[in-house]
Amino acid sequence: MADLSASNPSPGREDAQSPADRPLRFAALRQRNFRLLWAGQFISVSGSQMQSAAILWQVYALTGDPLALGAVGLCRLAPIFLFGILSGMVADSVDRRRLMIFTQSGLAAVALGFAALSFSGAMTIGWLYGLMILSASFGVFDAPARQSLIPALVPRRDLTNAFSLNSTMMQAAGVIGPAAAGLMIGQAGLGWVYLINAVSFLAVIYSLLAMKGVGGGTRERSPISLGAAKEGMRFVFAHPIIRSTMLLDFIATFFASATALLPIFAADILRVGAEGYGVLFSAAAIGALGMGIFLSLIHRIPRQGPVLLIAVGLFGLATAVFGISRSFWITFAALAVTGATDMISMVVRNTARQLQTPDSLRGRMVSLNMLFFMGGPQLGEFEAGAVADALGAPASVVLGGLGAIAATAWIAATTPELRQYNG
Numbered sequence: 001m002a003d004l005s006a007s008n009p010s011p012g013r014e015d016a017q018s019p020a021d022r023p024l025r026f027a028a029l030r031q032r033n034f035r036l037l038w039a040g041q042f043i044s045v046s047g048s049q050m051q052s053a054a055i056l057w058q059v060y061a062l063t064g065d066p067l068a069l070g071a072v073g074l075c076r077l078a079p080i081f082l083f084g085i086l087s088g089m090v091a092d093s094v095d096r097r098r099l100m101i102f103t104q105s106g107l108a109a110v111a112l113g114f115a116a117l118s119f120s121g122a123m124t125i126g127w128l129y130g131l132m133i134l135s136a137s138f139g140v141f142d143a144p145a146r147q148s149l150i151p152a153l154v155p156r157r158d159l160t161n162a163f164s165l166n167s168t169m170m171q172a173a174g175v176i177g178p179a180a181a182g183l184m185i186g187q188a189g190l191g192w193v194y195l196i197n198a199v200s201f202l203a204v205i206y207s208l209l210a211m212k213g214v215g216g217g218t219r220e221r222s223p224i225s226l227g228a229a230k231e232g233m234r235f236v237f238a239h240p241i242i243r244s245t246m247l248l249d250f251i252a253t254f255f256a257s258a259t260a261l262l263p264i265f266a267a268d269i270l271r272v273g274a275e276g277y278g279v280l281f282s283a284a285a286i287g288a289l290g291m292g293i294f295l296s297l298i299h300r301i302p303r304q305g306p307v308l309l310i311a312v313g314l315f316g317l318a319t320a321v322f323g324i325s326r327s328f329w330i331t332f333a334a335l336a337v338t339g340a341t342d343m344i345s346m347v348v349r350n351t352a353r354q355l356q357t358p359d360s361l362r363g364r365m366v367s368l369n370m371l372f373f374m375g376g377p378q379l380g381e382f383e384a385g386a387v388a389d390a391l392g393a394p395a396s397v398v399l400g401g402l403g404a405i406a407a408t409a410w411i412a413a414t415t416p417e418l419r420q421y422n423g
């Protein structure tokens with residue numbers, strides 16, 4: 001696939017205007033190819049968020065066991081460790097758009113499997129875990145291709161705006177998806193949630209097929225080899241900003257991953273049922289959506305290193321408040337704050353990494369980041385489930401929030417480059 005740089009505009013980039021002529025707000029949406037992917041992902045991610053909420057509810061309905069909820073994270077984590085590095089090399093060696101068409105088709109097929117077993121009443125915890133592992137395996141190869149594709153769709157000057165808009169879109173889907181899932185679980189059943197998710201993947205597949213000027217091309221391709229894997233690891237660990245933001249992401253999310261315990265809070269502590277569960281599952285996305293819209297309207301985030309550290313610290317504090325709360329609305333507000341602060345962190349981290357990474361290494365950088373970005377919360381879900389099984393869900397969440405605050409303070413103290421980073 002071509003590396004469509006700013007010096008070599010293509011039909012999909014629409015770079016005729018100079019930076020001075022371009023409005024700052026929503027600048028990335030002026031690019032046709034980015035608009036297509038952005039809109040297609042909004043539909044697909046909404047369906048995926050519905051499925052994520054449905055899976056946790058179904059696991060708890062089948063088992064009633066907090067540890068079983070924690071095992072959901074392990075099912076999603078195993079393919080990351082098995083295929084994470086390989087997926088980055090594949091993304092750097094093939095046409096990223098065609099790779100996404102394959103992975104999105106695979107994800108749709110797995111969602112159909114969830115639907116068929118749920119409609120037939122044959123779903124067991126074993127089938128549920130097995131399908132989650134298969135879905136996560138396709139997702140491992142999808143993420144590096146998708147994130148590495150974005151810089152080829154917009155000019156470099158609009159990259160921060162593109163990631164803000166992309167994150168905002170995902171959070172909007174995170175509001176709509178779980179809320180819709182909560183209503184649908186209560187009114188129609190789990191099978192319809194999975195079926196709608198399967199159909200939603202067609203939107204991304206269509207957007208990829210409709211793009212212009214992003215196939216083939218002259219982008220430098222990396223071979224799939226042990227040497228290529230080592231090259232990617234050397235690059236990541238030699239750059240303090242990339243290395244420290246990945247570590248911060250992993251540690252904070254490991255301690256403060258409380259989403260897996262939401263069915264316990266909704267069903268047993270707050271007693272708000274499936275509909276209330278859907279609203280609570282959407283709370284973080286609502287906070288992130290509001291923050292994402294704000295970030296999309298501004299040109300840049302000043303003093304990005306300190307802002308990142310403060311945001312992650314507040315994320316841990318809000319998580320602790322969620323664990324303490326016995327009020328539905330206080331819980332909702334705390335979860336909304338976790339979403340808003342995580343949005344700030346996500347935009348700063350993604351932009352910094354992409355700007356400092358050559359296109360030929362982007363897939364491997366993203367795949368290594370995936371080990372931290374997805375490994376932290378998935379391991380954290382299992383840790384949260386294990387602690388909840390021993391001490392109760394509220395204690396698990398509170399201790400996790402405090403752990404995230406302590407980890408943030410440690411990384412701030414040991415990484416001066418991050419404290420001083422200004423983008």
